[in-house]
Amino acid sequence: MINVDVAIVGGGPAGLAAAIECRNSGCEDILILERDKILGGILNQCIHAGFGLSFYKEELTGPEFAQRQINEMKGLGIRVMTDTMVLSITQEKVITACSTEGLVEIQAKAIILAMGCRERTRGMLRISGTRPSGIYTAGTAQRLVNVAGYMPGKEVVILGSGDIGLIMARRMTLEGAHVQGVYEIMPKSNGLKRNIVQCLDDFGIPLHLNTTAIEIHGKERVIGVTVAKVNQNLQPIEGTEEFIPCDTVLLSVGLIPENELSLGCGIVMDPKTRGPKDYGAFATSVPGIFACGNAHHVYDLVDNVAKDAIKVGRTACEYVRGEVVQ
């Protein structure tokens, strides 16, 4: 059994910001557990600029933002275990994880949950049709293109106008694919205005509002999508159906806090955010367990993730010192 004061699950921008502040607040025994081979979380696949404007007062790419945090951490003596997947957490704050050394158990005085979020999938949308290959969440496609170096397809339809979908419309275009359009069921995009201008308008990619996909076609591989306009109740309007040929469908239809560990631990969840219910200052229902970043609720900007995670790192340190009673 490894004993630590504060264990942090997830080494993305939230976990890193919390760890740095926890250390700077006086906590000396901190351990970050990260399932990936490297720290940085989702930022490692976000190679576009636009990060850090309010946090570092500079425009950075995702990997540059992450590297700044990693550099800040150097010399602080924060322990890191990468390649380590946390499998469970108990209310007594015992963590079980699978690492390169096998199964490990960690007893912590406080735990910070910073596992990020996951993307909503086709199954959650209930679009009818067959189940061919060529359907990806936008984040998966982003990782394939930017990290693994694979192109998921050539003729692309994007469903949903979340920021990741808008950014991938531009990315796929820059990599030589043709993006037929972005189809959004709501009357307006929930993406940032700057992303609509810089990722769609600048590349002549059309945004079709009040439009949804009603069927995906193809046996082995996607061959097209039938889209239709929707009425005020978001129901397809008969007679407006249109077949859009494509070999790839990217879904950008929402994010959900990564909550398997929280649920397994019996932490009370918030039905609105789908993350742990906040009992004040990012505390969960279990004393000594805190949540931050997208594991707490889904954020638009990493700058705000880092700012809030700093507060969580400080509170966790105060909890270990007995200065905060939960």
Ligand SMILES: Cc1cc2nc3c(=O)[nH]c(=O)nc-3n(C[C@H](O)[C@H](O)[C@H](O)COP(=O)(O)OP(=O)(O)OC[C@H]3O[C@@H](n4cnc5c(N)ncnc54)[C@H](O)[C@@H]3O)c2cc1C
């Ligand atoms: C695909 C995608 C693209 C995005 N693009 C942008 C963008 O362009 N600009 C922007 O400002 N924001 C973007 N965001 C929002 C982004 O989520 C935040 O900016 C920020 O990365 C959230 O930080 P985080 O630390 O909470 O989560 P993450 O960055 O997701 O980090 C969570 C970390 O926890 C680890 N982890 C999860 N479960 C476990 C476990 N059981 N055991 C061990 N480790 C675990 C993960 O491997 C990951 O490293 C994007 C989000 C997604 C999903």
